[in-house]
Structures are given as C-alpha cells and as structure tokens.
Amino acid sequence: MNLALxxxxxxxxxxxxxxxLPEDLALYQYDGSVEKALPDVVVFxxxxxxxxxxxRLAARYDVPIVGRGAGTGLSGGALARTGGVMLVxxxxxxxxxxxxxxxxxxxxxxxxxxxxSRAAEPSGLYFAPDPxxxxxxxxxxxxxxxxxxxxxxxxxxxxxxxxxxxxVLPDGEIVRIGNAHGDAHGYDLPGLFVGSEGTxxxxxxxxxxxxxxxxxxxxxxxVFDTIDDATSTVAELTARAxxxxxxxxxxGWTLRAIEDYVHAGFPRDSAAVLLIEVEGxxxxxxxQATAVSEVCHDHHAREVRIARDNQERDLLWKGRxxxxxxxxxxxxxxxxxxxxxxxxxxxxTLRRLAEIGERYNFKIGNIFHAGDGNLHPIVLxxxxxxxxxxxxxxxxxxxxxxCVEVGGTLTGEHGVGMEKSExxxxxxxxxxxxxxxxxxxxxxxxSALNPGKIFPLSKGCGEIRVKSPKPAASPRx
Amino acid sequence: MTASSVHVATQLESIVGRSHIKSSPEECxxxxxxxxxxxxxxxxxxxxxxxxxxxxxAKENLAVIACGSRSKLNIGKPPAxxxxxxxxxxxxxxxxxxxxxxTLSVEAGMSLATLSTALFEQKQFxxxxxxxxxxxxxxxxxxxxxxxxxxxxxxxxxxFIIGAEFVxxxxxxxxxxxxxxxxxxxxxxxxLLIGSLGTLAVITRINFRTxxxxxxACGFLASYPSAAxxxxxxxxxxxxxxxxxxxxxxxxxxxxxxxxADLWHVCVGFAGTAEVSGRVSRDLLAxxxxxxxVSAQILEDxxxxxxxxxxxxxxxxxxxxxxxxxxxxxxxxxxxxPKLFSSLAKIELPSxxxxxxxxxxxxxxxxxxxxxxxxxGTVASIFEICSEQNATSALLWCxxxxxxxxxxxxQPRQDDxxxxxxxxxxxxxxxxxPGRY
Numbered sequence: 001m002n003l004a005l006x007x008x009x010x011x012x013x014x015x016x017x018x019x020x021l022p023e024d025l026a027l028y029q030y031d032g033s034v035e036k037a038l039p040d041v042v043v044f045x046x047x048x049x050x051x052x053x054x055x056r057l058a059a060r061y062d063v064p065i066v067g068r069g070a071g072t073g074l075s076g077g078a079l080a081r082t083g084g085v086m087l088v089x090x091x092x093x094x095x096x097x098x099x100x101x102x103x104x105x106x107x108x109x110x111x112x113x114x115x116x117s118r119a120a121e122p123s124g125l126y127f128a129p130d131p132x133x134x135x136x137x138x139x140x141x142x143x144x145x146x147x148x149x150x151x152x153x154x155x156x157x158x159x160x161x162x163x164x165x166x167x168v169l170p171d172g173e174i175v176r177i178g179n180a181h182g183d184a185h186g187y188d189l190p191g192l193f194v195g196s197e198g199t200x201x202x203x204x205x206x207x208x209x210x211x212x213x214x215x216x217x218x219x220x221x222x223v224f225d226t227i228d229d230a231t232s233t234v235a236e237l238t239a240r241a242x243x244x245x246x247x248x249x250x251x252g253w254t255l256r257a258i259e260d261y262v263h264a265g266f267p268r269d270s271a272a273v274l275l276i277e278v279e280g281x282x283x284x285x286x287x288q289a290t291a292v293s294e295v296c297h298d299h300h301a302r303e304v305r306i307a308r309d310n311q312e313r314d315l316l317w318k319g320r321x322x323x324x325x326x327x328x329x330x331x332x333x334x335x336x337x338x339x340x341x342x343x344x345x346x347x348x349t350l351r352r353l354a355e356i357g358e359r360y361n362f363k364i365g366n367i368f369h370a371g372d373g374n375l376h377p378i379v380l381x382x383x384x385x386x387x388x389x390x391x392x393x394x395x396x397x398x399x400x401x402x403c404v405e406v407g408g409t410l411t412g413e414h415g416v417g418m419e420k421s422e423x424x425x426x427x428x429x430x431x432x433x434x435x436x437x438x439x440x441x442x443x444x445x446x447s448a449l450n451p452g453k454i455f456p457l458s459k460g461c462g463e464i465r466v467k468s469p470k471p472a473a474s475p476r477x
Numbered sequence: 478m479t480a481s482s483v484h485v486a487t488q489l490e491s492i493v494g495r496s497h498i499k500s501s502p503e504e505c506x507x508x509x510x511x512x513x514x515x516x517x518x519x520x521x522x523x524x525x526x527x528x529x530x531x532x533x534x535a536k537e538n539l540a541v542i543a544c545g546s547r548s549k550l551n552i553g554k555p556p557a558x559x560x561x562x563x564x565x566x567x568x569x570x571x572x573x574x575x576x577x578x579x580t581l582s583v584e585a586g587m588s589l590a591t592l593s594t595a596l597f598e599q600k601q602f603x604x605x606x607x608x609x610x611x612x613x614x615x616x617x618x619x620x621x622x623x624x625x626x627x628x629x630x631x632x633x634x635x636x637f638i639i640g641a642e643f644v645x646x647x648x649x650x651x652x653x654x655x656x657x658x659x660x661x662x663x664x665x666x667x668x669l670l671i672g673s674l675g676t677l678a679v680i681t682r683i684n685f686r687t688x689x690x691x692x693x694a695c696g697f698l699a700s701y702p703s704a705a706x707x708x709x710x711x712x713x714x715x716x717x718x719x720x721x722x723x724x725x726x727x728x729x730x731x732x733x734x735x736x737x738a739d740l741w742h743v744c745v746g747f748a749g750t751a752e753v754s755g756r757v758s759r760d761l762l763a764x765x766x767x768x769x770x771v772s773a774q775i776l777e778d779x780x781x782x783x784x785x786x787x788x789x790x791x792x793x794x795x796x797x798x799x800x801x802x803x804x805x806x807x808x809x810x811x812x813x814x815p816k817l818f819s820s821l822a823k824i825e826l827p828s829x830x831x832x833x834x835x836x837x838x839x840x841x842x843x844x845x846x847x848x849x850x851x852x853x854g855t856v857a858s859i860f861e862i863c864s865e866q867n868a869t870s871a872l873l874w875c876x877x878x879x880x881x882x883x884x885x886x887x888q889p890r891q892d893d894x895x896x897x898x899x900x901x902x903x904x905x906x907x908x909x910x911p912g913r914y
Contacts, residue, residue: 101812102836103715146661157659159668160636177892183633183808183837185622185871185886186914187677187896191635191668195661215718239577241600241689281718283752340657342578372659373578407575412659420662427662431649435903436664442898454663 005061009043009085012053017044017091028071028086032133034335034389035076035418039066039086046091048166048174048204055202056172058085059448065170066450067198069110069141072133074336075417077145077197081452087202089140095119096205103210104163104180109140109203113147116208125210128155131413132321143203146195148413150246150320151277153371155211157413159194166205167193170448180207192439197415198450200443214245214279218289219307219316222274222296223267227251227354227366230272231346233299234370237276238343242291246277247371248320254327254365254378255319261326264319265312267303274370275320323367324378331363331380335392338414339403343373352402353377360395374412375403401426416454424456482516485539485560489519492529497522497567508562510542511555511877520564524642524650524681527563531679532648534561534908542910543679545586545614548793549621552873553674555880557912563679565616571595572682573656579687580639580656585616585680601687604631606785608792616680622672626746626788629834630722631688634671640684641667643677646904650681658686669899675910677903691722691748695758696781699765699773700740704728704818704830707741709768711811711834714745717764719757721747724834725788731829733794734787740771746785791831795841796874803852803875804841805859809868811836820862824855844876853882860887886914 009018019025019042029038040063045051058065064084071078080086093110100123105116113134117126130149131137137147143165148157155161163182167175177189193200224230230249237247250258250273255266266273274296278288293304307313327334341349350366353375357364365378377399381392400410404426411420428436437455440447486500499505499518508518521527534541540558544550545565565586573582576599583592589603589610596602606625607618619634631637640654653666670680701707707726714721723746729739747757758775765773776784787794795802809817814836821828821840832838840859844852856872856879863870864887872885896914900907 099810099812101712102810104810146665148659152659156632156636157661159665160632175891175895177895179808179867179869181808181810181836181869183835184869184890185672185806186890186892187673187899188635188668188671189892189895189899191665191671192899195665212716212718235577238579241579243689280720281749281753281756283756284749287750287752340655340659342575342580342657344575344577369659373657374659407655408657409655409660410662412657413661415661416663424663427655429651432651432653432663434649435645435651435666436653438902439664439666439899442902443895 002061005057005063006041008057009041009054012057013043013045013050028068029079031071031076031078032074033076033417033419034333035079037076037079037081038083039080040083042086042088044088044091048168051087051168051202051204052172052174054085054087055168055170059171064448064451065202067140067144067202069138070112070136072137073141073145073417074338074414075145075411075419077415077417077453078141079418081418089138092204098123098210100125102180103212104207105210106205106207107139108205109138109143111139113137113139113142120210124213126213127208128152128161128211129158132324139206139208140203143194143206144196144198145415146413148369148374150248150369153247153369154243154245159191161209162190162194162206163209164207165190165193165203167201168204169201170444170446174204178207182209197417197453199440199453200449202449216282216285217277217279217313218285219313220276220289220292221305221307221316222276222301223270223303223305224272224274224301225270227272227350228347229300230274231350231370233274233296233301235344235346236295236299237292237371240295242288242295244276244288244292244371245279246275247369248275249273249366249368249370250275250320250323251366253363254323254367257330257365258319258323258326261329262319262322264315266319275316320367327365327378327380331382333381333383335379335381335396337375337377337379337396337399338411339375339400339408340412341373341375341403341406341408343371345406345408346370346373349375349402349406353399356395356398360391362392362395369412372412373408397423418453421454421456422458424454485537486517488533489517489530489561492533493519493521493526505562508544508547508564510550510559511880513556513559515542515559515562517560518562518564520567522567524568524644527644527679527681528648528650530561530563531644531646535647535906538906538908540908540911541679543616543675545617546588546609546612548609548612549617549623551877552621553910553913554885555877555912556910566614568681576601580658580684581687582656582682582684583615584682586614589613589615589618596687597690600690602690603685603687604637605634606789608790610789615683619671619683620673620675620680624833624837626723626725626785626833629724630720635668637686638667638671638683639686641670641680642682643670644679644681646678646906646909654684656684674913676900676914677909679909692750693754693778694722694746694748694781695754695778696776696784697745697747697758697761697773698776698784699743699770700738701743701770702740704741705815706768706770707743708815710743710764710770713764713768715811715834717760719747719760721745721757723785726830726832727788728828728830731791731831732798734791744784744788746781788831792839795829799843801876802841802843803856803879804839804873805870806837806873807840807863807868807870808837809866813866813868817863817866817868820866821859824858826855849878849882852879856883864888
C-alpha cells in the first residue's frame with residue numbers, strides 16, 4: 001500500500017484510526033459469506049466531514065473505497081474486492097435523535113440495529129427490520145443491503161422504513177436526500193440508494209420510521225411429519241390471505257442441530273416446524289391465531305403449540321436466529337443462499353432442493369422466511385477437502401437458477417455483492433444492465449466506491465469498469 | 478398539419494398501424510398539456526411498439542409524453558416541447574396474476590376500475606384508490622405519484638410495487654425488480670418511476686403485491702371546532718394500538734363533503750371481525766371524548782363506503798366545481814402540523830384542507846382575483862411558509878397561466894442536482910416529458 005496515503009490518513013484521523021499491518025487487516029478480508037478479499041488499509045472515521053475528506057484523499061490517490069458496518073453481510077458486499085481503503089463505520093455509532101411524537105429516529109450508520117429498538121423501547125416504539133444478525137449488524141449495513149428479517153413479512157424491509165439519508169458522494173460532496181416526513185415530490189432518491197450496496201454513495205446519517213409495539217403477540221409452533229405438509233401450509237396461509245407478522249420454516253435436520261446447540265424446544269422427531277407469529281390488537285390476534293391453527297391442522301400438523309409466555313417465545317426465536325451458528329457445529333463451513341420464489345411454488349421448490357442436495361452429496365439445511373418465499377438453503381461443506389467449495393458453489397448456482405426458473409429471484413435480503421454478480425444475467429438483459437450502469441455512473445463514474453459488486457465481471461455483460469487492485473504510486477495533482 | 482408532422486405521422490403509422498394514429502387538430506387537442514398540443518397521437522399496442530416509437534423519437538429528437546386517461550396530465554410544469562402523445566390505453570391486459578402468491582403484473586394502460594373488478598373476483602385488491610379512480614390507468618396512478626386514503630394502513634405505492642418494465646429515453650425496453658414480494662437483486666429503479674410524471678421512462682408494465690379484501694369495513698366520524706382538536710385525535714390514535722385503514726381530516730365548508738359545516742371533521746376507516754370492530758369503535762369514541770369532540774359517531778357499511786368514495790374524489794370534485802382552484806400537496810411531520818396550519822391560516826384566504834394521518838395534506842384555495850401577479854405572490858408566500866418550517870410543498874393544480882409566473886415545485890432543493898443526473902441517465906436526450914420537473 002502507498003505509504004504516503006497511509007501517512008495522510010493518519011494525519012487526517014489519528015494513528016489508532018488507521019490499520020495497515022497485515023495482521024491487523026486479516027480480519028477485514030472476511031464478512032459472513034464464503035468470499036474473501038483483503039483491503040490495503042482500514043480507517044475508522046468519527047464524523048461525516050472525516051468521511052468526506054477520506055473520500056477526497058482516496059480519489060487523489062486513485063484508490064477505491066468500500067464502506068463497512070459490522071461485517072455480518074452474507075454476499076461479500078462489504079469486502080474490498082479490488083483492495084483499497086475500507087471505511088469502517090464502527091465509531092459513527094450515535095443515535096442522534098429519537099422523535100417519539102413523530103415516530104422517527106436519526107442515527108449514524110454504525111448504530112447496531114438492536115440498539116435502536118432498545119433505545120426506542122421506553123417510548124413503546126421499535127425499528128421493524130430485524131435481520132438474524134440484529135444484535136451485531138449496523139443500520140448503515142441494513143441500508144446498503146436493504147436488509148430484511150422474519151418480521152418483514154408484515155412490515156416490509158429496510159427501504160420501507162427509511163425516509164432520509166445523508167450521503168457522501170465519490171467526489172466528497174455531502175448531500176441530503178429525502179426528508180423526515182418521507183413524502184416529497186420528485187424522484188424517490190432514498191428508494192434508489194437503499195439497497196444499492198454502497199456502489200453509489202457512502203451513507204453517513206439515516207432517518208428511519210419507528211413503529212409502535214403491538215398490543216398483543218402470539219407465537220405458534222406448528223409441528224409436521226413431512227416437509228410437504230409444512231410448505232403446503234404456508235402456500236395455503238398465503239392463498240387464504242392470512243398475513244402473520246412472521247412465518248418461518250425449519251426442516252427437521254436443521255432444527256435438530258439447533259436443539260443440540262440452543263435447546264429452544266423444537267421437537268427432535270419432526271420433519272419440519274413452522275414458527276408463526278401474529279400480532280396486533282388483542283381481539284385480532286386471537287382470531288388470527290385460530291385461523292392459522294386451522295390451516296395448520298388442515299395440512300396435518302400433528303401439534304400446534306402457542307408459546308405460553310415471553311420466555312418461551314424468546315427461546316423459540318433464539319433458536320431461529322442462532323440457526324446459522326448451530327450449523328457451524330456440523331461442518332467446517334457453510335454457504336447460505338438467499339433465493340426467493342413465489343409462495344405458491346414452495347412445495348415443489350423444497351422437493352427440488354432435496355434432490356439437488358442428494359445429487360451433489362451435500363447436506364442442505366432449510367431455515368427460511370417461508371411467508372415471503374425467501375429461501376435460505378444452507379449448503380454444508382469442508383473447504384479443506386479439495387474441490388468441495390467449487391462443488392458447493394455449483395450446487396448453489398443450480399438452486400438459484402431453479403428459483404429464477406419458477407419466477408423468483410437471486411436474492412431477497414442479502415444482496416448481490418460479489419457472490420451472485422455472475423448470475424445476474426439470468427435475470428437482466430444487456431439493456432437492463434446498460435441502464436443500471438448509467439445510473440451507477442451518474443453517481444460513481446470512476447467506480448471509486450465498492451468496485452466489482454452487483455455487475456457481472458465476465459464478458460458479454462457489458463463493459464463493467466473495475467479499478468485495478470493496485471493503486472497509483474503517487475497522488476494526482 | 479405541417480410537412481414535418483406528416484412525416485412523423487407516416488413513420489409512426491409504420492410502427493403501430495394507421496388506425497392507431499390520430500393527427501387531426503381536434504384529436505390532438507384532446508391530448509393537450511397546459512395548452513401545448515402534440516403534432517400526433519400514437520396508440521401502441523405492445524411494449525415493443527412503445528420501444529420502437531421512442532427510438533424513432535430519439536432519432537428525430539421529438540418530445541414524447543405518455544398518457545393514460547389524461548385525468549392528471551396537467552400536474553407538472555408546462556412541457557418545454559411536445560411532439561408525440563403516447564396513448565397507452567391499448568396496453569391494458571393483466572400480464573400475470575398469481576392470486577395464491579398475492580402478486581400481479583399489469584400493463585400500464587389498464588384502468589384501475591377494470592383491474593379492481595378482476596382482483597375482486599379473487600377477493601383481493603390493490604390499495605391504490607387514487608383520485609379520478611373511475612378513469613385512472615395503473616400507469617397514470619403511478620407516474621402521477623398521487624396518494625390514496627388507504628396509505629394510512631397500506632403505505633404508498635413504493636410499499637407495494639415489486640417491479641416494472643419500462644422504455645427509457647433511448648428506446649430501450651428495460652426492467653427492474655421482479656414478481657416476488659421480497660427482492661434486492663439490482664437497483665430498485667422501479668421506485669424512481671413513482672411520481673416521475675413520465676420524465677424518466679414510459680412505463681409499460683407494473684408488478685404489485687396484492688392484498689386480501691378486508692372484512693366488513695366500518696367508519697367513524699368526529700367533529701371539532703378547530704384543527705387543533707382534529708389533530709389531537711390524530712395524535713391520540715397514533716399513540717394507541719389501533720391501526721385504522723384510512724384516516725382523513727377535512728376542513729370546514731369543504732365542497733361535496735361537509736359544505737355547510739363550520740367544523741373540522743375526522744374520518745377514520747377500519748375493518749376486522751365483529752370483536753375487532755367493537756373494540757376499535759369503543760376506543761375511538763373514548764378518544765373523541767378525551768379530545769373534546771363536538772360529535773362522534775360510528776358509520777355503518779354503506780355510509781362509510783359513500784364517505785370514502787367522496788373523500789377519494791374530493792380533489793376532482795373541487796376542480797370540477799372551480800377549475801381555477803389552486804391546490805398544493807404539502808407534507809410535514811404530523812407533530813408540526815398545528816404550527817403549519819396556523820401559519821397557513823394567516824394567508825387569510827378561504828381555503829380547504831384534506832389531511833391524511835401521515836402528515837401529507839392537500840391545501841386548496843380559489844384565487845380571489847384574476848390578477849396573476851397577485852396570485853403568484855400568494856403562492857410564493859405559501860411556498861415560503863412551508864420552506865421555513867421544513868415542510869415540502871408543490872402546487873399540483875392551478876391555472877396554466879400561473880405556471881408562467883411561478884415554479885410549481887417551489888423552492889430549489891439540495892438534491893435537485895442528483896435528480897438531474899438520474900434524468901440524464903434515463904433520458905440522455907431529454908425527450909421524455911421535457912421540462913415538466
């Protein structure tokens with residue numbers, strides 16, 4: 001890495017806010033995905049102004065920049081694919097305002113998702129997007145990836161809760177888009193920037209909506225002897241227009257792994273369970289719980305249990321949210337997918353997943369947001385065994401191709417990042433890419449921000465610019 | 478018809494066929510926008526034909542404005558140029574509907590009324606009850622960016638659009654999003670089309686998530702001597718567990734709604750089982766008493782239905798009775814509305830207000846005199862009041878002549894530059910509805 005740039009960064013921030021030794025950088029080559037890429041330098045700004053100055057400095061040295069929150073992403077979105085400066089928002093972690101009357105909060109990007117809900121709790125409010133990593137992931141990361149979570153079934157993903165952003169553009173300009181009330185004329189700029197995976201601008205401040213906590217919540221655990229019965233139940237709930245707040249499915253193999261780890265109370269001898277939550281007015285919740293139970297029983301649920309208290313409810317959710325951790329006990333590595341399918345296609349898709357797993361000789365666990373049709377097949381493999389990673393990626397690719405084939409898509413909440421960029425032509429034409437590239441270039445013309453993400457790098461998909469991994473030797477005048 | 482317009486019409490005929498071209502002055506006048514009349518009207522029957530027309534227009538540097546029923550076509554600044562009107566009403570089919578998945582893909586020219594009928598058969602609906610609902614097309618409803626009273630529960634279009642297909646200013650047929658309810662694959666370009674007034678692309682198809690028809694709907698009506706009381710009820714409901722499907726505050730003497738009343742009215746809609754409705758009714762009546770309402774009552778099915786239809790059509794009815802009416806759409810945080818309402822009251826014009834629960838509201842008045850300078854001054858004062866209080870405001874309906882004196886989008890915004898960059902990315906030659914933003 002260019003020492004002159006490092007010295008300038010140290011002078012701009014301080015020595016403790018700039019990492020450049022190999023042993024310090026090693027951690028930052030990973031996120032939650034199977035990808036890895038090493039940054040040349042990692043910086044920890046404290047203010048928007050510092051972010052702007054870092055961006056200007058990097059531009060002067062012709063070095064790319066990637067923003068990063070907690071590094072919990074699952075698509076390589078916050079990895080420095082072509083090296084350069086990694087800008088970590090961990091120290092921009094203040095909740096700047098909670099406006100209970102208007103149900104708004106203003107936060108810096110490094111605020112941990114769960115911390116915002118905790119801070120809003122005294123007002124009876126919370127931040128609705130709840131990714132499994134919510135106790136460690138940051139709201140800046142949620143914005144970049146347009147993160148979801150179990151309860152987005154009823155309340156929508158991150159974009160539905162963001163009303164305004166402060167951005168730093170690749171030339172260092174600071175600009176605000178949207179507004180606190182979330183209702184301006186003109187183009188929906190927050191709608192574009194949320195989910196743009198850090199490829200258009202760096203986000204330095206976020207204004208979000210807060211929701212009022214529901215009066216009543218019931219959490220149901222429906223136990224099935226076949227996966228088909230569980231998936232048919234979800235399809236039927238959708239078809240009967242019953243919309244729970246969350247509807248998660250765990251297959252038997254996965255829930256047994258969770259039981260060994262978390263002891264959440266999932267029945268070990270079942271083929272699948274549905275974790276279904278209904279919430280709202282007390283009277284509405286009672287009616288919805290009855291309707292959900294009826295559908296489950298119609299599809300041969302052998303038991304539908306309602307969590308007796310918050311403790312049991314929390315334990316069930318702990319099991320769900322720690323599922324990926326539980327998988328870590330079964331194999332040295334795993335690859336979590338994020339395909340989405342129409343809910344009406346759930347039964348046939350789960351059958352196909354099992355068939356693909358058998359063919360590739362991989363164990364594929366299923367724990368996912370069934371109510372949204374958002375699958376998270378987990379392919380377990382051993383990267384020490386030569387060729388296993390490649391085979392796992394091949395199996396994953398076949399799964400995602402099938403999702404597209406039945407009318408679905410590649411990613412529901414994890415983002416394209418670097419892991420799915422080469423599959424993008426399954427969905428998008430050259431004309432589609434051309435427009436996306438024009439929009440990209442309108443804000444990030446030199447690919448200074450997060451190069452090598454979203455767009456396929458292979459030939460035939462347009463000329464996607466990616467900066468050289470080797471930065472220029474000296475600053476431009 | 479000039480020689481050049483004959484050339485244009487001939488070329489367009491080769492794309493869509495002679496029967497889908499209108500070129501007589503009378504026919505073209507029906508497609509005028511702020512008194513600008515196109516040289517020719519083309520009615521494509523497919524997305525491919527739309528693409529061909531726009532490619533031709535780009536080659537010839539002709540300005541194109543896409544339209545559906547034309548009920549909201551005058552929203553925006555007058556077009557800088559207008560050569561071809563693109564009548565989208567022949568693209569009027571449901572392209573894909575999976576009721577079991579609650580997802581829908583519909584061509585832009587389909588009327589909302591026809592679509593509603595098709596969804597009703599499956600006991601579903603789209604919460605896009607925009608004004609001019611009996612005429613509006615799906616594409617027009619999205620491109621105009623108007624809200625519906627149902628946003629209280631279902632949000633705005635950005636909350637239930639899941640994808641779109643559209644033709645850019647270079648004639649490329651492109652898409653974004655998809656047909657599933659959760660999707661982060663690629664940029665969310667379809668969200669940019671909402672309220673874009675056709676300036677970015679010509680929408681050919683839109684994908685939505687659909688919603689189950691609610692159970693028996695009920696209504697609630699309370700009246701107050703001042704806006705403060707009505708807003709206090711809004712706050713009370715927002716701080717409760719209730720989740721009404723609709724919420725509107727209507728100012729005194731609102732034509733067609735409460736023309737004779739000197740009171741502010743709050744109209745709330747809700748739905749659910751008998752137990753839920755009973756609970757909501759009890760709570761609302763108690764909240765009305767707490768906030769010192771003059772009267773409060775529960776409305777049964779038919780009365781409720783009629784009232785919501787009237788509220789949905791309140792703006793068209795105002796314009797129909799007083800075509801010179803100036804109507805702003807203003808948005809502010811709900812907690813700041815009392816201050817904004819009192820500042821606007823200082824304008825001292827007979828005005829009407831129709832406010833949703835989110836803080837967005839329509840503010841309308843009839844010009845006191847035909848003097849455009851005077852009217853322009855009044856409009857400027859309203860923009861200034863809003864700007865000072867960090868509210869956003871736009872003058873959506875006003876006499877065309879006023880638009881020569883006043884920027885209907887109000888004061889410049891910090892993100893105007895970013896909007897221009899997007900416009901250039903989508904429409905590099907500036908041929909789609911040029912000048913309207």
